[in-house]
Amino acid sequence: MALLRIILLSFLLITSVSCQYLHTGLFKGPEDTKDWLTSDPLSIPLSVRLLELNKGNMAPNPSFEKGRFNSVGPDNPHYIEHWEVLGTDVMWVNTTSPGHGPDEASHGIHAIKISRDTASELDGPGGIISDFIPVIPGNYRFFFDVKLKKIRPVSRSTKLNDTVVVHLYFYNREKEEISGAVFNPSQNKFLDNSNKSYAFANFWEIEEFPWGRVRGRRYGHPFSEGDYPDDARFVRIFFGLKGKGTIWIDNVELKYSKWNFSALERMEKYFDKSLSVKDRIIPSPKQMHCFDDFLYFNPNDRHDEKPVILLSDAPETQESLAAGLLKARLDTTFDEILTESKHQQRPIPILHDDAGFNDLPESGLIFSVGRTRLFYQKQGLLPLHRIEGHEQGYILKSYRDKDRMIVFLVGNEPIGTYYAATTAVQLLEKERFIYHDAEVVDYPDFLGRSYLFSSWKSESELERDLKSMTGMSAYKFNKVYVGYRQGKRNKDWYNPRELYVKGVKRSAAFCRDTGIMDLAIMVNPYYHFDFEMPEKELGDKRYIWTHGDSSSLEMLKNAFRIGLDHGAKTIMLASDDYVPHEGRWRKNYAPYTEADKKRFVNLQNAQAHVINQLHDWLQVNYPGTRFEFCPPWYNNVYIDITPGRAEIYFKELVSQIPDDIAIIWTGPTIRSLSIDMIGIYRYASLIGRYPMLWDNTLYARALETKVYGYYACYYPGKVRMCNLFEPYDIYLPAEFQNYNHSRHMYMNGSASSETFKIKYMTVADYEWNTKAYDPEFSLWKALVTAFGPTNAKKLLYFNDAYYGLYDMCMRMEREGEIERYITMGNDFISRIRHHYHELGITLSGNKRLLKELESKMKRQLHRYNNLVGTRNN
Secondary structure, eight states, X not given: OHHHHHHHHHXXXXXXXXXXXXXXXXXXXXXXXXXXXTTBGGGSOHHXXXXXXXXXXXXXXXXXXXXXXXXXXXXXXXXXXXXXEESXXXXXXXXXXXXXXXXXXXXXXXXXXXXXXXXXXXXXXXXXXXXXEEOOSSBEXXXXXXXXXXXXXSSXXXXXXXXXXXXXXXXXXXXXXXXXXXXXXXXXXXXXXXXXXXXXXXXXXXXXXXXXXXXXXXXXXXXXXXXXXXXXXXXXXXXEEOSEEEEEEEEEEEEEOGXXXXXXXXXXXXXXXXXXXXXXOSSOOSEXXXXXXXXXXXXXXXXXXXXXXXXXXXXXXXXXXXXXXXXXXXXXXXXXXXXXXXXXXXXXXXXXXXXXXXXXXXXSEEEEESSOHHHHHHGGGSOGGGGTTOTTOEEEEEEEETTEEEEXXXXXXXXXXXXXXXXXXXXXXXXXXXEEEEEEEEOOSOSEEEEEOOOOOSHHHHHHHHHHXXXXXXXXXXXXXXXXXXXXXXXXXXXXXXHHXXXXXXXXXXXXXXXXXXXXXXXXXXXXXXXXXXXXXXXXXXXXXXXXXXXXXXXXXXXXXXXHTTTOOEEEEEOSSOOOBSSSOTTOBOOOSHHHHHHHSSHXXXXXXXXHHHHXXXXXXXXXXXXXXXXXXXXXXXXXXXXXXXXXXXXXXXXXSOTTSEEEEOOSSSSOSBOOHHHHHHHHHHHTSOOEEEEOOTTTTTXXXXXXXXXXXXOTTGGGGOOTTOOOOOBOOTTGGGGSGGGEEEEOSBTXXXXXXXXXXXXXXXXXXXXXXXXXXXXXXHHHHHHOHHHHHXXXXXXXXXXXXXXXXXXXXXXXXXXXXXXXXXXXXXXXXXXXXXXXXXXXXXXXXXXXXXXXXXXXXXXXXXXXXXXXX
């Protein structure tokens, strides 16, 4: 019914919207919209928001394909439907006409080209402006394709600033222009939200930028990009060029975003949707074709044989583990369904194949794992060419012989065979003797798919992390990081605690012994300092570790040796957040001892020395080790606010260090909820290679602290968009894996909690198959897989009540104890308690999840009680 209701609302503008878990509201017409607020999306009826969402791309004639050339009027030689040309520097490109190249449009055959050979400070920007586009208050996403060449500011002494002009003009119902000023709570100041040129503003110049998808934006996280003024009923889009150079524009997109809907509203459409066999696989395979289900065992036939698993005579470790996964799933199914009285209990056999096809055991289902004799006899039936050249790729394909099914699991390499098994076990029903027959051709987009251990404050945390390694590998994660912030208040990274050493050794042993996971060790040799300390306040701490001292280098090697000596395959040398600075400006990172200043002069020379020493040491003693480096300026904003210093740092650093070192980047900002091609281009141009993304977004929207907070800190009303189980959900370019160093990505956030395990299931879904990824659907799959569909719904209802109460607390903290908020708060309390009680019954076996939810609930109840001055709740 939820899906049907949404479909109906999409087509009918009903006069009343009422839902047990949503705000109510009446929509009588344009005169009744004065209470619609961008800051409170649920103040707008759901029906209205759905209609706006279903409009899709509202940019008129978005690829400029509709138009004509004017034979008269040389001042305006082009007529482009729904767009007005301003100035004489604008050309309507036709790639099929003489004088235009095929690369002058990114979509279709037409684009807009603006070119200026000369420019003056007194000139206005020439460009093109759209017709009026109807909108409502809310959040919109604005993207376009752009190509740039020889872009220079009017004044050579400045950055580009407004050289490339991207603007949204806002208008009220009477089409009178209104201000685009919007308050940015994180900075406590107003911004001009009409200006969407921020992505270009901080370049000094752009020599050449090939076609790329760019987001028109004013700022980044924690600013709520895309919010329109409450009075806005129309917008016009303007593209222009104020300086010198050439700009091409194509494929404009303006859409009402999903960030106008609560987490529950976004997820409800899946509540009555049954997941297909293909839907249930996590992560989603590249290619999968399903066939009829196969009943592989009849419990009423005492002569029916259990399935058999075949291995080669000398299997690789990963292949043996693959067989073990299949055996464990099958054994569990038999144990749960059959009793001794029905069937003689014996485990599923794993046979090392010394038999050919004609000598197979009498069994209804046979798994051939890896390159068995049977594989070599039948390999002509397998589409092995389809995984050729794809690292970690695998084939999963069946062969039917009368009433028997043989399933081949084979990878390009042993780890691929293991991944085939992680998919195959998901095709085996847990409560029935059913194998969902399918042909799968699969391989990953990201080759390095990582997660993070917890900080090991106790033995129990360590044991939990160690036990989870097999489970995380089942979702095809293949690298785990030991963070440098280990232990409670443990700042002396150079003198690791016994628990840390124990954890590194045991996790490294798992990686070494299984071959299904790699261990990565992170060390930050500045971590003994406080956050961005002034150099003058360091005292004797400055001598604990320095860049040029040989004993300091040995100290750093020793920190890495703990992992490397036990098989770690990756090191990350981190210099984020704790490098001291000189002077008043916190981002003026610099050497901090007189010896280092005299020897190296600046930080880039000092760090290049350390990097090169480590690199040479690794090549000799630990060949093949991946080396990652996190610089102190690890995002574009940090570079922007350091006038010229970061650019010089990178230019001089990368000229001194090897090309194979991966350089870390968190995106345009610390928690980058949107990454576009111009942002990647900016950083990659500085570091001379594509960066490796360090992603901080799994907790970005719902972070409940003012340090780097977002919706849950600054935006009451919008906090209803948050989700305790938030999936991996940011704007990224298509085929983003190709813009990461060696196709590796680091995901920040410990996978030890039950909520984060769900989040990481969606990360696995994205990193393996970026093209097929849908955040909300991936989350629904993860919740259903982990808890079943009924509990998945209950968890989302709990989440909605939780953030409803959170919303009321935020409003009262700002506006006082308003009776309406108290009434609504009491209602949300009733709901959250009801849903928690139900979950306590249906998820009684998952004590850790219940404890996490209870902790969240109690914190908000305490907050609410303090605000209303009562304890009766």
